[in-house]
Amino acid sequence: MLRLLPTYTTSPLVRTRDPAILSTCHTVVDVGAEYDASRNRYDHHQREFTTTFPGHSTKLSSAGLVYMHFGKDIIQTVTGLATGPDLDILYEKIYTDFIEAFDANDNGVNAIAPKDLTSAGITKKFEDRGFSIASVVSRFNYAPSATGAPRDKADQAEEDARFLKASLFVGEQFLLELTDRAAAWLPARKIVAEAYSKRLEDDPQGRILVLHDGMPWADHLYGLEKEAPIPAGVAPQVLYVLFPESTEADSKWRIRAVSKENGGFENRKDLPDPWKGVRDEALDQVTGVPGCVFVHAAGFIGGNKTFQGALEMAKKACDY
Incomplete structure (x- = not known):
């Protein structure tokens, strides 16, 4: 999402948890144990972190934090949509239909609590764990060999390369969601309202x-x-x-x-x-x-x- 903004288009990506390196970074996401938008620090792993997107109850992940702070700028950059009600509507819609599921997955929140399904006597008709964006991203994760050999630079390079592939994949899905909603879903509001009347x-x-x-x-x-x-x-x-x-x-x-x-x-x-x-x-x-x-x-x-x-x-x- 950030790379869609001019500020970040050519920014290098550094994957580290080293505080000394993080202190040199313009923007830090998902690590660093700090949430401070004024300093571009967007981690959500702190015990005291409870921030949610306006009007929602799911605790934010780094994806939600980035979207909450940069989402409107991203939408305007990609679509040219002016500030106003349509921008607000699309900003909310993209969070609800796309981003919130990432926040929930990252924070271990189920769409429906398993205990509620069990108490209601409801069971799945088929297994769908492998058919989601989260499962697709998981397949990009690098797993070292089962030999137990120590990780080396080649392992890290492989992990970083696969991370970038996952980022490109999910970024493409986000961009499709945004552009399709802006081009078709948003204009349809007025037409459907007129037909309804x-x-x-x-x-x-x-x-x-x-x-x-x-x-x-x-x-x-x-x-x-x-x-x-x-x-x-x-x-x-x-x-x-x-x-x-x-x-x-x-x-x-x-x-x-x-x-x-x-x-x-x-x-x-x-x-x-x-x-x-x-x-x-x-x-x-x-x-x-x-x-x-x-x-x-x-x-x-x-x-x-x-x-x-x-x-x-x-x-x-x-x-x-």
């Missing part, structure tokens, strides 16, 4: 949201439902979102069941069971709607050749 035009109960372009909409929809007052007679939640497959005038349309917030693959209301896994003319017959293309066997998404067809599918699904 007009949802009663397509369904008097407001259960269908129509977007005339594909975009990241879920986060914004969840937020709008919490922020905006719900009129009498209007459903509290949107059940289906419609959007075109492409920008072509004759594009096919998709109908997407809205997932439960933080529910993964669990939807507020699946597309009807009799539609699941059915395609084309057979689906026309089952739904009573012409122009159907498909409904996924899991019931979370379907398609029609036209907007009107997709809208009719959504209306029937709402009342099924």
Whole structure:
């Protein structure tokens, strides 16, 4: 993250815990047992350290400390975003969706306490420890041979080289997260809000949201439902979102069941069971709607050749 700023673009990296060497460094991160932003000291291992990101309860790691102090400057440098509400929103979003998981992992905090899962009788359906950024970074870590031979300069050089590879990998993931959010997620806020305000035009109960372009909409929809007052007679939640497959005038349309917030693959209301896994003319017959293309066997998404067809599918699904 720091290398994205002009001050640090060409700065050399020194990996050491030697206090004498650290005292010569412009910025010290993750070592040194000191947190003092005025002197660019960003360690979190002190017993008395309890700092958290504003509005969050996870204790910061060095990643969170760097992001908290430099994040807005980094975002502005990369995206050109001006100071204001949009910058504040993106700054918070990047921490919540990307950085906080690093803080939690570094400080030994589980997303859900194992004891809570055990007391609830919940067990994993599969093992996912190897499928995370933390596990990928772990694979970069240098492990000396099992011979027990003392570490030498070659060992240290290998460790440093692999550290740099890990840093480049995670840095690329951060940059992708930032640029994609700035280019697509942030502009989508206003479009989704406008579509949400007009949802009663397509369904008097407001259960269908129509977007005339594909975009990241879920986060914004969840937020709008919490922020905006719900009129009498209007459903509290949107059940289906419609959007075109492409920008072509004759594009096919998709109908997407809205997932439960933080529910993964669990939807507020699946597309009807009799539609699941059915395609084309057979689906026309089952739904009573012409122009159907498909409904996924899991019931979370379907398609029609036209907007009107997709809208009719959504209306029937709402009342099924």
